[in-house]
Amino acid sequence: MDLNLSGQNVAVFGAAQGIGRAIAEQFEAEGCSVVGFDQSPDSPALKNTGEVTVGDVTSFEQVSAFADAHSETDHVVFSVGVGSGKFGFPFWNLDPSDWARVLEVNLVGAANVAHAFAPHLTQNGRGSLLFLVSVAGQTGSPTDPPYSAAKAGLINFMQVVAKDCAPFNVRANALSPGMVKTELNESVWAAGQVNLPVSEQQDYATWAETKIKIISPLGRWQTPPEFATMATYLASKHARNITGQTINIDGGQVMHA
């Protein structure tokens, strides 16, 4: 299928690694000019533009300067995510002080990006925003409660963005992974090991193999390129009537009966 994305401009937040990196590279493969933004100073350069700006999405000043420097952006992808580093089950295994940074990065960071780009996208009268969310934001997952709550909030805000931007021919959607082997996912495994007796602790590979069979009907891990394929499709003309949707790529982990 020809996505006809060649020559379009894309900005990816969280472009240094993981799912965001795969999305950035897939847009490049489709002939787009891609710029990235990430807090990591170790991001590999992007092929066409080379540019991954080092910055923190919690700083509206940094995000809006980036948006203003790329005012002709057609598609914006928010693939930033952090956990608390702690494990719930129950939620009071965390401290109230664990919440602020997780909400700040996952939810306020995404709002910063939407606020910074909305004036440009609506003025240009074209384009899309895509937010990476999580199955955790749809199920009340106790694994990392502030993370689940932030993602639930982001799903809701994405719908607001979709409604407000629709009259300007700008779409917004959310892409929801279940389980993908990235640094973020390893941090969930690591947090879960901390309070276990040594005899019950598992290495990441063993944990991963067991866990996926328990929580996913299809029993297999998702991979970053699967999200990249969907991200480019959602940006394309073929998805011109898709807005306000949360699309699960999760092996069937979340099913709304």
Ligand SMILES: NC(=O)c1ccc[n+]([C@@H]2O[C@H](COP(=O)([O-])OP(=O)(O)OC[C@H]3O[C@@H](n4cnc5c(N)ncnc54)[C@H](O)[C@@H]3O)[C@@H](O)[C@H]2O)c1
């Ligand atoms: N991996 C999974 O199993 C999984 C599951 C559900 C949802 N997700 C979501 O998918 C998205 C991508 O996650 P991933 O698995 O690729 O994680 P990752 O840790 O590999 O990548 C996240 C990127 O965000 C960047 N980042 C973190 N905080 C930042 C900040 N304050 N400012 C700018 N950049 C920042 C990191 O440097 C990193 O490059 C996230 O939104 C995450 O919540 C992932």
